């Protein structure tokens with residue numbers, strides 16, 4: 001298996017990921033399915049993918065997201081209440097935001113109250129998702145293991161966890177199907193009109209496959225984005241102060257923090273999120289691609305001839321840390337994403353050219369027809385959580401040994417959030433201490449929102 005690393009950033013990204021006439025997802029994606037039933041994520045066939053993408057896209061239209069937002073805010077309120085209860089004590093943000101994100105995505109997929117934020121019993125669910133990423137990632141990078149049925153070995157070792165995970169999803173799907181199509185503002189409600197009336201076994205059904213993708217793709221990733229943002233902000237007083245000032249001067253009260261022009265005007269918030277996504281891309285695997293089987297012409301990308309059967313891709317982490325595009329790539333600098341503020345027209349032109357180069361190379365959600373369909377929701381969720389956290393609290397890194405959990409020490413970069421690639425990412429920390437702001441009352445706002 002060959003691989004193209006992104007040494008010259010400009011071309012291979014588009015040539016690979018925006019070239020769906022000639023390039024498709026690699027066969028390794030198909031190894032992630034069982035029973036030959038594909039989801040929007042792992043289907044290779046271009047026409048089937050387009051149809052599925054159109055279907056799934058309904059859940060992310062502006063209208064659907066607006067309808068879903070109150071359910072999202074309800075989950076964020078649970079998180080805020082818990083921060084209040086644990087004021088002045090260190091909070092492990094990997095756990096806290098992991099629970100929040102999975103509760104949100106369970107609401108989004110199937111209107112289900114997973115309640116990992118408040119109850120212990122379903123907390124195996126995010127752990128099981130990470131496990132499924134881990135096992136799938138092995139086949140994705142080493143398909144030979146799949147051939148020798150390594151997945152069956154993992155199935156055997158993790159049988160109990162896998163069965164528990166699948167039974168819970170089955171319960172979620174069944175309880176949703178028992179309700180009226182439009183009983184909840186969720187994915188099912190957005191797509192129910194277009195679903196086949198299925199006689200298929202539950203685990204082979206379209207609802208099952210797509211809901212499963214939502215749960216796996218939309219929980220862990222957003223949790224990592226938010227956690228990384230807290231890591232960097234708690235270590236950079238200047239960025240923290242600038243963001244706090246922006247949030248606290250944009251809104252008149254906490255109930256106003258929702259989607260709309262005010263949230264949209266928070267340019268520095270968006271810059272902080274993009275910078276966290278660049279520094280710590282939640283999907284850190286190589287997204288392998290291959291030449292479309294029916295394409296008979298030689299494939300040349302960015303001057304590289306790609307022999308038939310080769311898997312190739314651009315690694316998002318390495319691209320995001322290419323110093324020729326992102327100067328000082330290991331420094332958290334949200335300002336790099338802001339429009340130029342210099343009065344000198346020549347300098348402004350150069351700044352804008354540099355910014356365009358970065359925007360073209362920003363691939364944390366990938367690009368092209370297989371890019372992330374959940375991107376608008378991911379931004380909304382991350383923006384709301386950061387803005388509301390800063391509205392109701394001041395926060396800082398914990399002191400003592402807990403304060404350094406999450407730092408990347410073994411590569412000599414303590415300023416970087418340490419993550420491990422399991423297709424998505426595993427991590428721990430940071431531990432953050434929250435102090436309620438005296439000038440605002442979360443309890444009062446929660447009462448008015450209830």
Ligand code: HEM
Pocket residue numbers: 040041042053056105108213214215217218219221222225281282283287363364365366369370371372373374375377378
């Ligand atoms: C910060 C958060 C997120 C990041 C960084 C992210 C990143 C990505 C990336 C890089 C891909 C391309 C994967 C590939 O080519 O193999 C992808 C695809 C996808 N994402 Fe996300 N994602 C995020 C949030 C979400 C959310 C919230 C959802 C839904 C609830 C979601 C659903 C999907 C789906 C369904 C695909 C497959 C799209 C297709 O193949 O057409 N993602 N995401």
